[in-house]
Amino acid sequence: MxxxxxxxxxxxxxxxxxxxxxxxxxxxxxIDWTPIPVEEVTLFYPGQSSFQWLRSPEHRGARMVGRGTSCKHCHRDSEQRMGSDIVSGGRLEPNPIDGKKGSLRLAVQAAHDEENLYLRFRWKTQAERPGVMHNYMRYDGQAWAFYGGPRSAKRVRQGEEPPLYEDRLAIMIDDGDVQRFAEQGCWLSCHTGMRDMPGEPASEAVRSHPYLGEGGLGRNDVRKYLPDSRTDTSTSWDKVKSPEALAKLKEKGVFLDLMQWRAARSNPVDMADDGFVLGYRLFDEGKKPFSWNVDRDSMTPEFMFDPKKVGRKSLTVSDIETGPEPAALIREDNATPYDPDAGWKEGDVLPGRLLSRVDARGSAADNSRVTGKWENGSWIVTWIRPLDTGHDDDIALKRGNTYTFGFAVHDDNVTTRFHFVSFPVVVGIGRGGDITAVRLD
Ligand code: HEC
Missing domain, CATH: 1.20.5 (Single alpha-helices involved in coiled-coils or other helix-helix interfaces)
Structure with missing residues (x-):
C-alpha cells in the first residue's frame, strides 16, 4: 500500500x-495524532431491522419512531446487547453466521484545518488476517470461474468455496437536509425489498422498473434509498418519484454523502470511493478507483500480473485462502493485458477487479488520500477529505457547523446487511459534537 x-x-x-x-x-x-482525542463509537449488528420493521407492530418503539423520536432516546448504550441478541438469530436474523460477533468498537479521531477534515479510525478485525481478498477468478484447467464469496453466500455456507470478501468502512453524512437522519441515521436508508432483506423482488421485476431497470439505472437489485425519494408512506422500493422530482430534491441538497474505504478495491491505491444516496446508492460523477477485470462474454480476465514487474503472472488458491496479503492488480503498476496462451494451470487465480489511481477522476475520485494499514489484529485507516470537494454530489463541510454521521464496518468476509452500524453520531467541525474535529492551526 x-x-x-x-x-x-x-x-x-x-x-x-x-x-x-x-x-x-x-x-x-x-498529521500528529497524539494530541487528538480518541472517541469510541459502538457499532452493532442490525440484522433486518429496516425502516419498515421499525414502524411495524413488531418493534415496541414503532409509534415514537413514526413521530421522529431518536433511536438513542430509548436505546442509549444498548448497542452491545442488541447486537449480540440479533446476531445469534431470531426474528431479525433468519440466517445467522456461525460465530459472528454482535458489535464492534470503532475508535475515531478527528481534526480539521482550513481545507480538510482529517479522520483516523481503528478497529479490531474478527479474522486474524486483513480482509483484502475479493472477487477472484480461478482457472479450473479449462475455464475461468468466480471463486469464493461472502459468508452469507450459500456455496460458502455449505463449504464448497472459501469465504473471501473485502473489509470495508463506510461513512454517511447528512448536513440537516435529510429529514430525521439526525434522529434515525442509517435506518432511513434501509428498506424491505433491498438485497438480502425480506420482500426482495425478482431481478426481472427490478429490470423492468422504469427508474431502476433497463430504461433507467440499469440495475437488477434494490439498494439503499431515502424515504423522500418514494411516493408512498411505506416507502416501497418500486414507488419511485419522477426523475424530475428526484433531480429537484438533489438540487435542494436532499441526499446523503456515502463514502467507502475498501480493503481490496480502494486501499491498494490509497483511496476510498465516493457516492451518494437518494433514489438508489450511486457513485458520484466520474470514474471510481476500481472496475471489473472480467470480459463477461468470454468469461476470461482482461488483465493479469506483469511477470516483468512482479515476477509472476498470477496468484494461487493458497495465496488468497491463507496468504498474508494477496496483491491487487493495479493498471499502472503491475498489470499487463491477459494472455490466453500464457500456460494457465488449474488453481491459478487472478483478481476479478482492476484498480487504478491514475484513471480515477471527477467527483468519484475525491477520496484520494485514504490509507489503511492492518497491524496487530486491527485496521488503522487515515482519511483526508476536503471540507468542500467542489462537487455538487458531495456535502460541503463548513467550519463551525455540526453534521450527522453514520458509520458502518463490514468485517470478516461479509456484505449487505451482515455489517455493523452506528446510531447517528454528531460530528462538529471545530465545534462540540459527539466527536469534535479539533482545529489544527
Ligand atoms: C420509544 C422508544 C423506542 C424508540 C424511539 C426506538 N426503539 Fe427500538 N426498541 C424499543 C423497545 C422497547 C424494544 C424492545 C426491547 C429491546 O429489545 O431493547 C426495541 C427493540 C429494537 C430492536 C430489536 C432489539 C433486539 O434485541 O432484538 C432494534 C434493532 C431496534 N429497537 C432498533 C431501533 C432503531 C434503529 C431505532 C431508531 C430508528 C429505534 N429502535 C427506536 C424502543 C424504541
Whole structure:
C-alpha cells in the first residue's frame, strides 16, 4: 500500500509539475495524532431491522419512531446487547453466521484545518488476517470461474468455496437536509425489498422498473434509498418519484454523502470511493478507483500480473485462502493485458477487479488520500477529505457547523446487511459534537 503510493509519487515527480508532487507528498504524510482525542463509537449488528420493521407492530418503539423520536432516546448504550441478541438469530436474523460477533468498537479521531477534515479510525478485525481478498477468478484447467464469496453466500455456507470478501468502512453524512437522519441515521436508508432483506423482488421485476431497470439505472437489485425519494408512506422500493422530482430534491441538497474505504478495491491505491444516496446508492460523477477485470462474454480476465514487474503472472488458491496479503492488480503498476496462451494451470487465480489511481477522476475520485494499514489484529485507516470537494454530489463541510454521521464496518468476509452500524453520531467541525474535529492551526 505504502509502496504503491511511493511508486506513484516517483512517477508524478518526473512527469508532472513540482506542486502536484508536493501536494501528494502531503497526502501521505500523516498529521500528529497524539494530541487528538480518541472517541469510541459502538457499532452493532442490525440484522433486518429496516425502516419498515421499525414502524411495524413488531418493534415496541414503532409509534415514537413514526413521530421522529431518536433511536438513542430509548436505546442509549444498548448497542452491545442488541447486537449480540440479533446476531445469534431470531426474528431479525433468519440466517445467522456461525460465530459472528454482535458489535464492534470503532475508535475515531478527528481534526480539521482550513481545507480538510482529517479522520483516523481503528478497529479490531474478527479474522486474524486483513480482509483484502475479493472477487477472484480461478482457472479450473479449462475455464475461468468466480471463486469464493461472502459468508452469507450459500456455496460458502455449505463449504464448497472459501469465504473471501473485502473489509470495508463506510461513512454517511447528512448536513440537516435529510429529514430525521439526525434522529434515525442509517435506518432511513434501509428498506424491505433491498438485497438480502425480506420482500426482495425478482431481478426481472427490478429490470423492468422504469427508474431502476433497463430504461433507467440499469440495475437488477434494490439498494439503499431515502424515504423522500418514494411516493408512498411505506416507502416501497418500486414507488419511485419522477426523475424530475428526484433531480429537484438533489438540487435542494436532499441526499446523503456515502463514502467507502475498501480493503481490496480502494486501499491498494490509497483511496476510498465516493457516492451518494437518494433514489438508489450511486457513485458520484466520474470514474471510481476500481472496475471489473472480467470480459463477461468470454468469461476470461482482461488483465493479469506483469511477470516483468512482479515476477509472476498470477496468484494461487493458497495465496488468497491463507496468504498474508494477496496483491491487487493495479493498471499502472503491475498489470499487463491477459494472455490466453500464457500456460494457465488449474488453481491459478487472478483478481476479478482492476484498480487504478491514475484513471480515477471527477467527483468519484475525491477520496484520494485514504490509507489503511492492518497491524496487530486491527485496521488503522487515515482519511483526508476536503471540507468542500467542489462537487455538487458531495456535502460541503463548513467550519463551525455540526453534521450527522453514520458509520458502518463490514468485517470478516461479509456484505449487505451482515455489517455493523452506528446510531447517528454528531460530528462538529471545530465545534462540540459527539466527536469534535479539533482545529489544527
Ligand atoms: C420509544 C422508544 C423506542 C424508540 C424511539 C426506538 N426503539 Fe427500538 N426498541 C424499543 C423497545 C422497547 C424494544 C424492545 C426491547 C429491546 O429489545 O431493547 C426495541 C427493540 C429494537 C430492536 C430489536 C432489539 C433486539 O434485541 O432484538 C432494534 C434493532 C431496534 N429497537 C432498533 C431501533 C432503531 C434503529 C431505532 C431508531 C430508528 C429505534 N429502535 C427506536 C424502543 C424504541
Amino acid at each position: 505504502l509502496q504503491t503510493s511511493l511508486r506513484y509519487l516517483a512517477v508524478v515527480a518526473f512527469t508532472a509539475n513540482f506542486s502536484a508532487a508536493s501536494a501528494l507528498a502531503d497526502a501521505t504524510t500523516p
